[in-house]
Amino acid sequence: MIEQIEIELPKLSRGFHIITHYIADALGVKPDIGLLNVHILHTSAGLTINENADPSVLVDFESFLNHIVPEQMPFVTHDMEGVDDMPAHIKASLVGSSVTIPIKNRRLHLGIWQGIYLCEFRDRPHRRNLVLTVYS
Amino acid sequence: MIEQIEIELPKLSRGFHIITHYIADALGVKPDIGLLNVHILHTSAGLTINENADPSVLVDFESFLNHIVPEQMPFVTHDMEGVDDMPAHIKASLVGSSVTIPIKNRRLHLGIWQGIYLCEFRDRPHRRNLVLTVYS
Amino acid sequence: MIEQIEIELPKLSRGFHIITHYIADALGVKPDIGLLNVHILHTSAGLTINENADPSVLVDFESFLNHIVPEQMPFVTHDMEGVDDMPAHIKASLVGSSVTIPIKNRRLHLGIWQGIYLCEFRDRPHRRNLVLTVYS
Numbered sequence: 001m002i003e004q005i006e007i008e009l010p011k012l013s014r015g016f017h018i019i020t021h022y023i024a025d026a027l028g029v030k031p032d033i034g035l036l037n038v039h040i041l042h043t044s045a046g047l048t049i050n051e052n053a054d055p056s057v058l059v060d061f062e063s064f065l066n067h068i069v070p071e072q073m074p075f076v077t078h079d080m081e082g083v084d085d086m087p088a089h090i091k092a093s094l095v096g097s098s099v100t101i102p103i104k105n106r107r108l109h110l111g112i113w114q115g116i117y118l119c120e121f122r123d124r125p126h127r128r129n130l131v132l133t134v135y136s
Numbered sequence: 137m138i139e140q141i142e143i144e145l146p147k148l149s150r151g152f153h154i155i156t157h158y159i160a161d162a163l164g165v166k167p168d169i170g171l172l173n174v175h176i177l178h179t180s181a182g183l184t185i186n187e188n189a190d191p192s193v194l195v196d197f198e199s200f201l202n203h204i205v206p207e208q209m210p211f212v213t214h215d216m217e218g219v220d221d222m223p224a225h226i227k228a229s230l231v232g233s234s235v236t237i238p239i240k241n242r243r244l245h246l247g248i249w250q251g252i253y254l255c256e257f258r259d260r261p262h263r264r265n266l267v268l269t270v271y272s
Numbered sequence: 273m274i275e276q277i278e279i280e281l282p283k284l285s286r287g288f289h290i291i292t293h294y295i296a297d298a299l300g301v302k303p304d305i306g307l308l309n310v311h312i313l314h315t316s317a318g319l320t321i322n323e324n325a326d327p328s329v330l331v332d333f334e335s336f337l338n339h340i341v342p343e344q345m346p347f348v349t350h351d352m353e354g355v356d357d358m359p360a361h362i363k364a365s366l367v368g369s370s371v372t373i374p375i376k377n378r379r380l381h382l383g384i385w386q387g388i389y390l391c392e393f394r395d396r397p398h399r400r401n402l403v404l405t406v407y408s
Binding site for chain 2 (some may be wrong): 274275276309311312313314315340341345347348349350352358361362364365366368369370372401403405407
Binding site for chain 2 (some may be wrong): 114
């Protein structure tokens with residue numbers, strides 16, 4: 001069995017946001033055993049799995065990525081859409097554009113402290129679209 | 137066909153460790169053609185695929201990640217569990233929390249030099265749990 | 273349904289290259305709904321998904337990775353194959369060794385601006401082999 005749906009997230013500000021609930025809710029009834037692939041259809045935002053409890057983790061992630069991928073790096077030439085343009089592409093490839101998560105007992109089988117993050121790398125909030133594909 | 141099992145690795149010290157054999161052994165008989173997804177249920181350890189031959193590669197990986205994600209970065213605020221806490225989360229998202237590997241002829245179809253790494257980012261050794269899901 | 277094929281890319285120079293067309297062509301007829309996993313069988317090249325329009329993005333990616341993973345870092349000990357050896361392994365794990373892409377309406381369901389990149393991290397061009405596995 002394979003099922004695929006597409007969802008649009010609400011506009012989220014630059015930074016890291018926990019979106020596990022949007023995804024779990026959109027899927028509805030899940031199989032006993034399966035795998036969920038979540039793919040983001042954009043190149044200046046990413047997806048990752050990390051700590052879902054302390055909001056300071058989300059802030060520290062944003063600070064760290066700004067630290068290793070600062071704006072106005074001297075060698076960057078792709079800046080048509082502003083100084084946040086190329087750094088956003090780089091950050092997207094560092095975290096990745098999809099996550100795959102086991103399904104067990106009709107639930108996303110994440111670790112106790114794991115949540116799914118939307119990583120928005122552009123200054124201007126965007127509507128981001130995700131493709132959710134479930135195998136069972 | 138879909139099968140899912142969970143395994144607990146032995147406690148491994150901070151650093152990079154080849155765990156291909158634990159995974160291949162736990163799976164037992166594998167299908168002719170398939171895909172294996174390995175997901176780690178933790179947020180301060182990660183999984184990646186890299187060179188399985190020279191132990192110095194494992195050491196250099198640990199050195200490199202400590203170099204770009206040092207402890208006591210001035211902007212970090214999440215340090216409840218010590219100075220290795222937030223760096224461990226960041227490193228986990230840089231390498232990722234799952235790997236997907238083709239299965240062919242009843243074996244993991246990795247390149248000759250490829251092995252699966254457990255990346256332990258905390259100072260204190262932890263027991264890490266993996267979910268193995270096989271499609272065929 | 274599961275299908276698996278293996279392809280060899282043409283030799284590509286050090287840098288980032290869009291390879292979406294090689295993959296889509298090799299797959300031939302695709303299912304209505306499915307998932308494609310692309311896995312690279314090497315440890316000094318990687319795969320990622322990013323911007324497919326402006327060639328300057330490819331150049332900036334190469335510049336950025338050389339910037340954060342320069343050659344001749346003082347702590348590196350694995351240099352049997354030259355100064356580009358260990359940096360290539362590190363870069364491979366930062367971008368990853370596989371990508372998973374939804375299939376919809378018999379096409380790879382990528383975002384408008386998304387393409388699949390082969391990231392060649394060695395100085396000498398190599399022939400790189402990919403395993404393509406399609407579930408439907």
